[in-house]
Amino acid sequence: MDSSATKGLTLRSRSGATYRFDPGALCLELLPTGGPGPYRRYEVLHEPADLAAWAERSRLTPTPTLEISEAEVTDARRLRDALFRVVLAHTRGEPHPPADLATINEAAALPSLAPAIAPNGQRQWAAGTPSGTHLLATVARDAVELLTGPFVHRIRTCAAEDCHLVYVDTSRPGRRRWCSMEHCGNLHKVRALRARHSEHSEHSEEG
Secondary structure, three states: OOOOOOOOEEEEOOOOOEEEEOOOOHHHHOHHHOOOHHHHHHOOOOOHHHHHHHHHHOOOOOOOOOEOOHHHHHHHHHHHHHHHHHHHHHHOOOOOOHHHHHHHHHHHOOOOOOEEEOOOOOEEEOOOOOEHHHHHHHHHHHHHHHHHOOOHHHEEEOOOOOOOOEEEOOOOOOOOOOOOHHHHHHHHHHHHHHHHHHHHHHHHHHO
16 A cells, blocks of 8 residues: 555546545555456456556556556456455455455566656656556555555445445544545435435424
8 A cells, every 4th residue: 555645536427527536545546447247347448558547547656657568458457356356355244255366466476666766866666667567566566465454444335325436444533434525425415415304394394
């Protein structure tokens, strides 16, 4: 988990509105790109440029200049789907699927992006052009850190019934319920307000 980098993705709701979503970890930022089963319809990783664009939107700072192959895009989808199933199993209190854990561990064992300090004191990546495999190894290692670290019990799905976004609650009080207060949190407030008004109207009519 990299909490020092720029946080949050810009997502678009079904109504077309944009909102910020901070899943709290690099590995969880990969999940909104698609997923297994019913999440396949959200797939956005089709070619190398798509994976490079995801890296640019992610919390990786600075954005690495990558050489990505078609095979590595397939690997990215495979890693994402495995991570998706493991995380969902975790949130449900179910055993982690062994084959998916193996996929994550295999990716994490490969060389990852290597951070370095530039002459001006800024963060950069080590010399050379990293590959998509380096990127995926970095994501997989972040997943290992998250799933074995102090915030593992705070991995949650959004409390909205029609939202399946996964996040880790890194807030101090640990009471986060929504993927985003701009989106699902605000919709919940609106619905609750309407329900109270409706209940008040019914009581007024009965009186």
